[in-house]
Amino acid sequence: xxxxxxxxxxxxxxxxxxxxxxxxxxxxxxxxxxxxxxxxxxxxxxxxxxxxxxxxxxxxxxxxxxxxxxxxxxxxxxxxxxxxxxxxxxxxxxxxxxxxxxxxxxxxxxxxxxxxxxxxxxxxxxxxxxxxxxxxxxxxxxxxxxxxxxxxxxxxxxxxxxxxxxxxxxxxxxxxxxxxxxxxxxxxxxxxxxxxxxxxxxxxxxxxxxxxxxxxxxxxxxxxxxxxxxxxxxxxxxxxxxxxxxxxxxxxxxxxxxxxxxxxxxxxxxxxxxxxxxxxx
Amino acid sequence: xxxxxxxxxxxxxxxxxxxxxxxxxxxxxxxxxxxxxxxxxxxxxxxxxxxxxxxxxxxxxxxxxxxxxxxxxxxxxxxxxxxxxxxxxxxxxxxxxxxxxxxxxxxxxxxxxxxxxxxxxxxxxxxxxxxxxxxxxxxxxxxxxxxxxxxxxxxxxxxxxxxxxxxxxxxxxxxxxxxxxxxxxxxxxxxxxxxxxxxxxxxxxxxxxxxxxxxxxxxxxxxxxxxxxxxxxxxxxxxxxxxxxxxxxxxxxxxxxxxxxxxxxxxxxxxxxxxxxxxxxxxxxxxxxxxxxxxxxxxxxxxxxxxxxxxxxxxxxxxx
Amino acid sequence: xxxxxxxxxxxxxxxxxxxxxxxxxxxxxxxxxxxxxxxxxxxxxxxxxxxxxxxxxxxxxxxxxxxxxxxxxxxxxxxxxxxxxxxxxxxxxxxxxxxxxxxxxxxxxxxxxxxxxxxxxxxxxxxxxxxxxxxxxxxxxxxxxxxxxxxxxxxxxxxxxxxxxxxxxxxxxxxxxxxxxxxxxxxxxxxxxxxxxxxxxxxxxxxxxxxxxxxxxxxxxxxxxxxxxxxxxxxxxxxxxxxxxxxxxxxxxxxxxxxxxxxxxxxxxxxxxxxxxxxxxxxxxxxxxxxxxxxxxxxxxxxxxxxxxxxxxxxxxxxxxxxxxxxxxxxxxxxxxxxxxxxxxxxxxxxxxxxxxxxxxxxxxxxxxx
Numbered sequence: 001x002x003x004x005x006x007x008x009x010x011x012x013x014x015x016x017x018x019x020x021x022x023x024x025x026x027x028x029x030x031x032x033x034x035x036x037x038x039x040x041x042x043x044x045x046x047x048x049x050x051x052x053x054x055x056x057x058x059x060x061x062x063x064x065x066x067x068x069x070x071x072x073x074x075x076x077x078x079x080x081x082x083x084x085x086x087x088x089x090x091x092x093x094x095x096x097x098x099x100x101x102x103x104x105x106x107x108x109x110x111x112x113x114x115x116x117x118x119x120x121x122x123x124x125x126x127x128x129x130x131x132x133x134x135x136x137x138x139x140x141x142x143x144x145x146x147x148x149x150x151x152x153x154x155x156x157x158x159x160x161x162x163x164x165x166x167x168x169x170x171x172x173x174x175x176x177x178x179x180x181x182x183x184x185x186x187x188x189x190x191x192x193x194x195x196x197x198x199x200x201x202x203x204x205x206x207x208x209x210x211x212x213x214x215x216x217x218x219x220x221x222x223x224x225x226x227x228x229x230x231x232x233x234x235x236x237x238x239x240x241x242x243x244x245x246x247x248x249x250x251x252x253x254x255x256x257x258x259x260x261x262x263x264x265x266x267x268x269x270x271x272x273x274x275x276x277x278x279x280x281x
Numbered sequence: 282x283x284x285x286x287x288x289x290x291x292x293x294x295x296x297x298x299x300x301x302x303x304x305x306x307x308x309x310x311x312x313x314x315x316x317x318x319x320x321x322x323x324x325x326x327x328x329x330x331x332x333x334x335x336x337x338x339x340x341x342x343x344x345x346x347x348x349x350x351x352x353x354x355x356x357x358x359x360x361x362x363x364x365x366x367x368x369x370x371x372x373x374x375x376x377x378x379x380x381x382x383x384x385x386x387x388x389x390x391x392x393x394x395x396x397x398x399x400x401x402x403x404x405x406x407x408x409x410x411x412x413x414x415x416x417x418x419x420x421x422x423x424x425x426x427x428x429x430x431x432x433x434x435x436x437x438x439x440x441x442x443x444x445x446x447x448x449x450x451x452x453x454x455x456x457x458x459x460x461x462x463x464x465x466x467x468x469x470x471x472x473x474x475x476x477x478x479x480x481x482x483x484x485x486x487x488x489x490x491x492x493x494x495x496x497x498x499x500x501x502x503x504x505x506x507x508x509x510x511x512x513x514x515x516x517x518x519x520x521x522x523x524x525x526x527x528x529x530x531x532x533x534x535x536x537x538x539x540x541x542x543x544x545x546x547x548x549x550x551x552x553x554x555x556x557x558x559x560x561x562x563x564x565x566x567x568x569x570x571x572x573x574x575x576x577x578x579x580x581x582x583x584x585x586x587x588x589x590x591x592x593x594x595x596x597x598x599x600x601x
Numbered sequence: 602x603x604x605x606x607x608x609x610x611x612x613x614x615x616x617x618x619x620x621x622x623x624x625x626x627x628x629x630x631x632x633x634x635x636x637x638x639x640x641x642x643x644x645x646x647x648x649x650x651x652x653x654x655x656x657x658x659x660x661x662x663x664x665x666x667x668x669x670x671x672x673x674x675x676x677x678x679x680x681x682x683x684x685x686x687x688x689x690x691x692x693x694x695x696x697x698x699x700x701x702x703x704x705x706x707x708x709x710x711x712x713x714x715x716x717x718x719x720x721x722x723x724x725x726x727x728x729x730x731x732x733x734x735x736x737x738x739x740x741x742x743x744x745x746x747x748x749x750x751x752x753x754x755x756x757x758x759x760x761x762x763x764x765x766x767x768x769x770x771x772x773x774x775x776x777x778x779x780x781x782x783x784x785x786x787x788x789x790x791x792x793x794x795x796x797x798x799x800x801x802x803x804x805x806x807x808x809x810x811x812x813x814x815x816x817x818x819x820x821x822x823x824x825x826x827x828x829x830x831x832x833x834x835x836x837x838x839x840x841x842x843x844x845x846x847x848x849x850x851x852x853x854x855x856x857x858x859x860x861x862x863x864x865x866x867x868x869x870x871x872x873x874x875x876x877x878x879x880x881x882x883x884x885x886x887x888x889x890x891x892x893x894x895x896x897x898x899x900x901x902x903x904x905x906x907x908x909x910x911x912x913x914x915x916x917x918x919x920x921x922x923x924x925x926x927x928x929x930x931x932x933x934x935x936x937x938x939x940x941x942x943x944x945x946x947x948x949x950x951x952x953x954x955x956x957x958x959x960x961x962x963x964x965x966x967x968x969x970x971x
Contacts, residue, residue: 001504002652002672018404018415021397025419025481028433031444035436043442049443091330104323110331110348117334119591121539123560124583125338127567127576132337151338154330184316212426215560216540219568230428234546245436252429263424267417498686501653506700506747507674516699520690 001122029256036060040246055171059127061254068141070226070251080228081210083146088153089199089208095154096161097187101173118155122215125151128265130219144220145228149210155220157202164198165191201269204262211259349577355567359574366578375554376562376579383558385469386544387537390476395530397477398484399522405485406492416486423482434475438462438547446565465555472547472556476537483512484529491525492518524597531594535587559583603629603664603754603787605650608796610659612645612811619645621811623659627755627804632781632788636798637808637834643791644759646808650789651680651757652743664754676704676755679748683760685740687732687747693719694728697747709748718749721780738769745777749784758790762797774800780839790889796836799823807831824954829964832884832956838920841930843883844960847876856883856955860926861905872969884956887920890932892940898947903950909940921946 035043048054064070098104099111129148136146168191176186187220192199217228224236233251237244315321349366353359370376401419405412422430437443438461442531446458461471495518541560544550550557550565557565559579567576610623618641627633635643635959650661652673661668670675679700679838688696694715701711719725722742723891728783732740741761748756758777762770778801783787792798798805799819807814807822807830819835826832845858854865854873865873891897893904907930911922914936921932921940932948957967 001501002655002670014404014407014409017400018409021401021404021481022415022418025422025478028430028437028478029421029425031437032430032433041323043535050442050447087333092331095330096327098323098326102319102323104320107323110327113334115595117338118585118590119535119585119594120338120342121535121560121583122540123539123563124492124580124587125341125345127563127573127580128341128348129337131344131348131573132569133343147333148337150330150333154334158330182313182317183322193357207422212428214428214545229541230426233432234428248432251317252432255429256425259424260421263420264417267413267420496684496686498682498684499688501651501673502680502682502686502747503688504653504700505651505673505678505680506751507703508699509674512703516688520688 001258005276032252035245036250036253038246043243043245060250063247064250064254068236068247068251069224069227069232070229070254073227073229076221076226077228080142080145080149081207083142084149084153084210085203085206087146088157091150091154091205092157092161092202093187093192093199095158096165097191099158100165101170114155114158117151118159122152126215126219129216135222138225139220140222145213145216148162148220149213149215152213153206153209157206160202160205161195161198164195168194197269200266204266204269205228208259208261300428303304345577345581348574349581351574353574355571355573362574366575367582369575370578370582375557378554379559379562379579380555380582382469382556383538386473386476386540386558387534390480390537391530393477394480394484394533395526398529399488399526401481401485402488402492405489419485420482422479427479427542428546430479431475431543434478435462435547436469463552465553468548468552468556472544475547476540476543479518479543480533482539483533484526487529488522488525491522495521527597528594531590531597535590535594538587538590539583604662605755605789606662607646607650607789608660608662610646610649610656610661612642612654613657618811620649623813625806625813625816627787627789629787630785631779631804632802633791633804633806634790634792634798634802634807635806636792636795637814639793640810641808642810642811644738645728647757647759648791650755651677651678664673668849675864677753678755678757679751679753680757680759681744681748681761683763685732685744685764687743689732692729692731693724693735694742696732696743697750700747700751714750714752715746716747721749721783722746737765739771740767741773745780754787755790756786758788760792762792762794777801796837799835807834816912826966828957828966829882829884829958832958832966836886838887838931838933840884840886840956842958843928844928845881847879847881847957851879858883858926858928860928863876863903863905863950863952865955869952869955869969873967880960881967882958882960884958885950885954887931887933889951889954890930890934891949891951892932892934893947893949895935895937900949900951903952905948905950906945907948908945909942912940912942923948
């Protein structure tokens, strides 16, 4: 539009605020990174400007791998996240399809129930859930998390996938069934291939949530080598007597890296998953 | 049960069925019909997920209600004591503080997150170079695991090593380091800051999607009608995104109310209980102090408040 | 004075020239229509007049002021969009009052203008409704009403009837013409529908690929198209084109289309004498081809034969799809015609209405008289 593109106005309205936002939003992550690459002793040097690295070192990362349970934490987090995601996706695909396409007794009840389940926070359930886990003898095992994470994942993932399935024209399914497919076959052969963006979004959402989860992992995993990255970092790397900042930040950086990496490849899936919640179609 | 399945059945012509084949063949056919009928297939498909949700969500929920009505400790099943846990909490000054803190935490951070998110979204609607890397960058606080970024803030707020203190000192504005997390008067503000930082991207991206859904003809018509940028913002943009912002805000209130990680890692609820929220206090009482009955009661106090917001959200979504 | 002048205006998007060397003068109170196929640049040209796009080059004047640097709100224009663009959260009244409120008109005046405009458009009973409660036709009227209340110097319409069903479109065409007559303002109107262009405009501007092909009154563009594109775009059913040769035989000029030959009328022949034996495109409109049985006397010597492929009875006339040799063409003949499919029919052509076009791009029409 005429009058909207002068350079001065652009700098004032766009680039200046944008710079402020980017600096604010990235600073803590920047801070974590540089501390992880500094020898911890350097933190005490008063004359050093803390905002950048004077002496670059990898000793914190080496310490992390050699002297802590970090590698175990990585393995645990990876396995738990992948399996939980798989289970949740499977359940969510089935529920999503059922809600999107089928009329069956209790479907309304299920729909509302799923929505309400989304809103029930872990902080409401963790105490009684701890009893359940203890009673099932799953305490301090992978299964404690692999079976409980889906409760946090299935509601949103089902809703997301239900939305995606609904956008596939019914005619395609009807055509397939006229061609001889059973309902289950149309789900597997027709709907799923056409829903790959939705599946990827849901998958990324699930994986990210598992990786980031803290409360259940804190409560159900008690021994060092069984912990996940977030819990292990918080509980085992903050020491009262020795200096820990370098390795703490190194663990935080490495723990965040896979998710950030995943994200950079799948930005639009991540965003579409996020916005599917609040923007009406 | 068979009557239930017969309700919406498709009429099938199957000439071979009546000739009485082996039991196996009949059984298999019955199974496949189960999978074909909408009414039965729907039930079958929802079973796996429903099972998990029942066992690990519904059952614990009711168990929690039961526990809150007993004097159970960890490892020892208690007796029914009615509402005594809830009444005791009403006399607990720490609980009062917890409730105050939680409301402050949620009601202060959400407006900030919404406004800053709106500002960010407005900036991002403009076409600019490097828009993709920039969007990736501003999403980071939301993407990075909260526990780990909380550790970053833990250090940024540290009484000895804080870069903020260093900066303020080198600018001559203060002489002593600031004790962000240890000073009872500053702690809640510091925690709110970290929460706002983490929450801006959610609002930013959601509102951005809402902004992009506004047809540009509306802006053009307003421009021709005589509206300048501010008028267009007021009369076109705001009404158009009102719904999106409200939904995001309600979700954010619910999540912030039920938060745990950020506060646990930064302050564990201290100093002097000035940052305890429902989740952390329930953890302290229920697990650290092993009074699981009272811990469950603390958590359940959240429920009516969350329900109010959940109902508001549901009503609003239905309307949209 | 609400004259609009575009002087050598161009608009380039990336490496696409949407509008090229656009020169146009719209006089005060004229109803000018920009018409052409989609992608021809007509909407871009309109948006530049509105100030929604900046010209890459050239000057735009509204009422003798150069407006290149003026934002839309300062150009004293009003625009009706194809998608109506009504403010969804405002009532019809507020939609129409919005522009006036922004310009700080007193409340009585706003009220008076809104009532006046709503009466003209027959929407006075809808003032309290929201856009989503209105039908397509009603929304369109509100969009027009919103433009009228401002009493601007120039009205801009961007394909306003495209989203209406056929019957409503015909009705609205007449109403817009009446509106123009009543309000006596300058209107610039964009459409891809040549029927709208022919029936509503005082002046039409035919565009193709960003370039103006012809400017003129509707009948002039119909009768004297400047090239094959204009001849083919204006007029329904579409003009017939026969690739032919111009031959001279015993001092008379003929069109030789292979399966038939037609003598060129004496009056026109003089213009073509200098180009014997050249390849040309012979054009004649379906309405100028008659069933010999029902043709006027004077045409009975220009007869050709053809086979009927398809018969489309329209009630008032019959459209025949015909084949003659390698030529396929259409004739709009008298409704009483009794021919059947696959039959041969004799047709008389009104060669007074014939056109000859150059074979090569840009297929200019070979002029006969103006």
